[in-house]
Amino acid sequence: MSSLPMQMWKQAQPLLKIPTSLLKKEVLNPWKQQRDKVVFIMGATGTGKSRLSIDLATSFPAEIINSDKIQVYKGLDIVTNKITRQEQCGVPHHLLDIVNPNVDYKSKDFCLMATHAVESILQQDKLPIIVGGSNSYIESLVSDPKYGFKFNYDCCFLWVDVSVSVLHKSVSNRVDKMVQSGLVDEVRGIFDPYNSDYTRGIRQAIGVPEFDTFFRTEHHLDESDRDKQLQGAISEIKENTCKLVNKQLKKIHILKHLKAWELYRLDATEVFNNGNEDVANDAWHKMVTQPSLEIVTQFLSNTRNLDPNFSARRVLRNMIEQNHPLIATA
Structure with a gap:
């Protein structure tokens, strides 16, 4: 998108x-x-x-x-x-x-x-x-x-x-907009405390495993620590999205220049x-x-x-x- x-x-x-x-x-x-x-x-x-x-x-x-x-x-x-x-x-x-x-x-x-x-x-x-x-x-x-x-x-x-x-900045801003649109609650809806496998199905999507620690600990944290934990998860999503961008571009350059x-x-x-x-x-x-x-x-x-x-x-x-x-x- x-x-x-x-x-x-x-x-x-x-x-x-x-x-x-x-x-x-x-x-x-x-x-x-x-x-x-x-x-x-x-x-x-x-x-x-x-x-x-x-x-x-x-x-x-x-x-x-x-x-x-x-x-x-x-x-x-x-x-x-x-x-x-x-x-x-x-x-x-x-x-x-x-x-x-x-x-x-x-x-x-x-x-x-x-x-x-x-x-x-x-x-x-x-x-x-x-x-x-x-x-x-x-x-x-x-x-x-x-x-x-x-x-x-x-x-x-x-x-x-x-x-x-430019793209790294754009996708990071997009993550913020996704959070504003209800990202956290959407992921919370599929969170399973008994399942820590994020290698299969939709659970491997960027934006899901990053919240695992937050969901496991949020009820035991005060408001300040809870917010820090949340912001840490969001930052990790941005970082992983930028890594995905780099990986995708590397593949495209291989297809174009090597293949x-x-x-x-x-x-x-x-x-x-x-x-x-x-x-x-x-x-x-x-x-x-x-x-x-x-x-x-x-x-x-x-x-x-x-x-x-x-x-x-x-x-x-x-x-x-x-x-x-x-x-x-x-």
């Missing part, structure tokens, strides 16, 4: 006009090898991945697949910072808030469920958008031969990036550096939404300098038939 409030979000406006005749030629050419298209949105926690996914899914006929290994669990909506129903803007979301919180959800489970979701979305002539911060899960899905992702699909990878120092994944970097630092709501919105549109729409439109219409086997399929056909505003009618 973006660390910016929902009221700051603006839906993306159509940016490109692609000649319909060219699109039809590419979409309907029966002699070209055709593979279905899948868009991935990657990035560290708190960079605005969910915001961008909604921008794209409200501009293209698309549905969203969650690739966050914690948000897949039911419950703890504040801790896991799940996108709300209102924020989803009516866009169908898959693999979100569906798994029993006590189940140990693994990479192989994600790969199987995500592959099924991709196919179900494509069968509706829509574009699958896979979004989340669990980059190791995405790597397994794309690279493991047993899932056939590279063979069956053409993939476009968008990377929403924010400078580390040669073609990741399109979108620098959103200016958005998070600006405290003015309108200016931040304008920066998001200019630095993230607009280039993302251009990249995805070119990806779907094969106007990028890519492998010649890349060709548009059902998504663009559906856009043409519906006279989608991103496509010129001339």
Whole structure:
């Protein structure tokens, strides 16, 4: 989820006009090898991945697949910072808030469920958008031969990036807002004094184990010590969130620079550096939404300098038939 409030979000406006005749030629050419298209949105926690996914899914006929290994669990909506129903803007979301919180959800489970979701979305002539911060899960899905992702699909990878120092400050502020929204009571609701295992299920989420000592001792402390203990837990959550940011960025750099994944970097630092709501919105549109729409439109219409086997399929056909505003009618 973006660390910016929902009221700051603006839906993306159509940016490109692609000649319909060219699109039809590419979409309907029966002699070209055709593979279905899948868009991935990657990035560290708190960079605005969910915001961008909604921008794209409200501009293209698309549905969203969650690739966050914690948000897949039911419950703890504040801790896991799940996108709300209102924020989803009516866009169908898959693999979100569906798994029993006590189940140990693994990479192989994600790969199987995500592959099924991709196919179900494509069968509706829509574009699958896979979004989340669990980059190791995405790597397994794309690279493991047993899932056939590279063979069956053409993939476009968008990377929403924010400078580390700015992002650390932003996610720390986000923790404070989560506390104000009821984080402590939400975690207290699942606290079990007889269970100190925080390695499985939703209990491994950052924001849960950090409160263990506080919940065990709060009734034996005076107000001053209780507050110190609470602030210590909150500080630990901030520290662990920043560590997660660093780990996620390290993985992305490995994928891009060592494994040669073609990741399109979108620098959103200016958005998070600006405290003015309108200016931040304008920066998001200019630095993230607009280039993302251009990249995805070119990806779907094969106007990028890519492998010649890349060709548009059902998504663009559906856009043409519906006279989608991103496509010129001339």
